[in-house]
Amino acid sequence: MDYQKILNEISEEIKPYLNEGKVADYIPALANVDPNQFAMSITMFDGTQYSVGNADTLFSIQSISKVFTFTLALKYYSTDLYKRLGHEPSGNPFNSLVQLEYEHGKPRNPFINAGAINVTDALVSHYKDEDIAYKEVLEFIRSIADDHTIDSNPVVSASEMEHGFRNISLANLMKSFNNFDNNVNEVVNVYFKHCSVEMNTKMLSRAMLYLANHGVDPITDKTYISTQQAKRINAVMLTCGHYDASGDFAFHVGLPGKSGVGGGIVAVVPKMMGISVFSPALNAQGNSLVGTMALELFTNKTGFSIF
Numbered sequence: 001m002d003y004q005k006i007l008n009e010i011s012e013e014i015k016p017y018l019n020e021g022k023v024a025d026y027i028p029a030l031a032n033v034d035p036n037q038f039a040m041s042i043t044m045f046d047g048t049q050y051s052v053g054n055a056d057t058l059f060s061i062q063s064i065s066k067v068f069t070f071t072l073a074l075k076y077y078s079t080d081l082y083k084r085l086g087h088e089p090s091g092n093p094f095n096s097l098v099q100l101e102y103e104h105g106k107p108r109n110p111f112i113n114a115g116a117i118n119v120t121d122a123l124v125s126h127y128k129d130e131d132i133a134y135k136e137v138l139e140f141i142r143s144i145a146d147d148h149t150i151d152s153n154p155v156v157s158a159s160e161m162e163h164g165f166r167n168i169s170l171a172n173l174m175k176s177f178n179n180f181d182n183n184v185n186e187v188v189n190v191y192f193k194h195c196s197v198e199m200n201t202k203m204l205s206r207a208m209l210y211l212a213n214h215g216v217d218p219i220t221d222k223t224y225i226s227t228q229q230a231k232r233i234n235a236v237m238l239t240c241g242h243y244d245a246s247g248d249f250a251f252h253v254g255l256p257g258k259s260g261v262g263g264g265i266v267a268v269v270p271k272m273m274g275i276s277v278f279s280p281a282l283n284a285q286g287n288s289l290v291g292t293m294a295l296e297l298f299t300n301k302t303g304f305s306i307f
Contacts, residue, residue: 001302003042003050004050004052006298006301006302007040007042007050007051007052007298008052009297009301010040010052010294010297010298010301011038011040011052011053013297014038014279014290014293014294014297015038017289017290017293018035018036018038018279018281018290019035019036019281020281020289020290021035021281021282021283021288021289021290022035022281022282023035023263023280023281023282024062024261024262024263024280024282024286026163027156027159027160027163027261028159028163029060029153029155029156029158029159029160030060030156030159030261030262030280033059033262033263033280034280035279035280035281036281037053037054037057037263037278037279037280038052038053038054038277038278038279038290038294039051039052039053039054039055039057039200039201039276039277039278039279040052040053040055040201040275040276040277040278040294040298041055041200041201041202041204041205041275041276042205042273042274042275042276043202043205043206043208043209043273043274044272044273045209045212045213045218045219045271045272045273046218046219047206047219049202049205049206051201051202053201053278054200054278055200055201055202056200056202057200057278058198058199058200059198059199059200059262059263059264059278059280060153060156060195060196060197060198060260060262061195061197061198061199061204061260061262061264062195062196062260062261062262062264063094063111063116063195063258063259063260063261064204064258064259064260064262064264064265064266065116065137065141065194065195065197065260066110066111066115066116066119066258067111067211067233067237067241067258067266068137068140068141068144068194068207069110069116069119069120069123069137069194070110070111070116070119070233070236071140071224071225071229071233072123072136072137072140073110073119073122073123073126074225074229074232074233075224075225075229076122076123076126077122077126078229081119081122084106084107084118084122084179085106085107085108085109085110085115085118085119086106086107086108086109086115087109087110087232087235087236087239087240088108088109088239088240089108089109089239089240089246089247090108090109090112090240090243090244092108092112092244093243093244093285093286094111094112094113094243094244094286095112095113095114095166095167095170096112096114097166097169097170097173100114100170100173100174101173104177105173105174105175105176105177105178105179105180106177106179107174108240109236109239109240110236110240111236111237111240111241111243111258112240112243113166113167113170114170114171114173114174116191117167117170117171117174117187117188117191118174118179118180120133120187120188120190120191120194121171121174121180121181121182121187122181123136123137123190124181124182124186124187124190125181125182130182130183130186130187130189130190133190134152134190134193134194137190137194138150138151138152138194138197140224141197141199141207143222144206144207144209144210144217144224145199145203145204145206145207146206146219146220147203147206150197150198150199150203151197151198152193152194152196152197152198153196153197153198154196156195156196156198157189157192157193157195157196160192160195160196161188161189161192164188164192167188167191167192168184168185168188171184171187171188172184195260199264200278201264201276201277201278202276203276204264204266204274204276205266205273205274205275205276206274207266207274208266208267208268208274208275208276209273209274210222210224210225210230211230211233211234211237211256211268211274212268212269212270212271212272212273212274213230213271214227214230214231215227215229215230233256234256234268234270235256237256237257237258237268238250238255238256238257238306241256241257241258241259242257242258242259242285242287242292243259243285243286243287244285245283245285245287249287249292252292252296253267253292253295253296253299253305254299254305254306254307255267255268255269255275255295255299255304255305255306256268256270256306257295259286259287259288259291259292261282261286262280263278263279263280263281263282263288263291264276264277264278264288264291265277265278265287265288265291265292265295267295269304270306272304275295275298277290277291277294277295278291279291279294
């Protein structure tokens with residue numbers, strides 16, 4: 001299959017839609033990003049990469065980082081993690097306070113904001129220090145992407161902390177239900193730091209290979225998590241990876257994936273490849289509008305889907 005030809009075709013077909021959607025302007029540091037950018041990369045199990053567009057452009061991975069923190073927390077806590085949070089789709093916006101209140105401070109899944117903040121809290125407890133927790137998350141991302149230049153953007157994380165009232169509220173609400181261990185501001189600060197990690201589509205598609213290969217990096221042969229845990233993460237990505245548009249994404253794309261409000265999406269084709277797309281303008285649910293479209297075109301053209 002000529003993957004480069006397919007990516008080139010997709011790049012042409014999505015061009016008319018690049019002016020639709022809007023960037024995540026509620027995070028001031030992301031409000032000025034050029035919305036007309038597009039990139040797409042795939043990484044095969046032998047390390048071969050195919051890319052199109054702005055594939056070297058670094059962007060804020062935002063909620064894609066939740067896949068990596070969930071992986072680490074599952075590795076350390078195993079099924080005990082589910083005492084703190086669930087693994088069901090929320091059907092509500094990713095920052096809903098109402099659902100968290102109604103469900104007594106137990107987040108519905110690790111990919112909504114409350115769930116990811118709770119996962120970060122669990123990691124801070126495991127490492128017994130918020131700075132170490134952040135460094136370990138960053139080192140894990142660098143390891144799976146096989147790129148030690150990856151770092152967080154302090155301007156973006158400071159901007160998020162300054163305007164992160166709702167996320168701090170979510171953490172305080174969980175604390176009020178005794179489902180939160182550490183200092184709220186310290187944990188939320190770690191959360192914003194890992195959301196502010198910057199990567200490009202080449203790095204991200206490479207980083208997803210361990211999930212496409214049952215927890216084992218097919219290039220380095222390093223085992224990160226068990227087969228069972230990789231299966232769980234992929235399942236939660238499929239059912240919860242796009243917030244209240246997760247069903248729509250499964251319906252149209254048919255791959256486990258995770259979006260971020262920075263405009264990135266990652267996806268895996270099991271036993272084949274990692275995929276990443278980037279286009280900053282978002283749809284109403286906070287997912288990359290053109291990125292979602294590009295992934296649907298990719299699965300239509302290749303026939304790759306888990307269904």
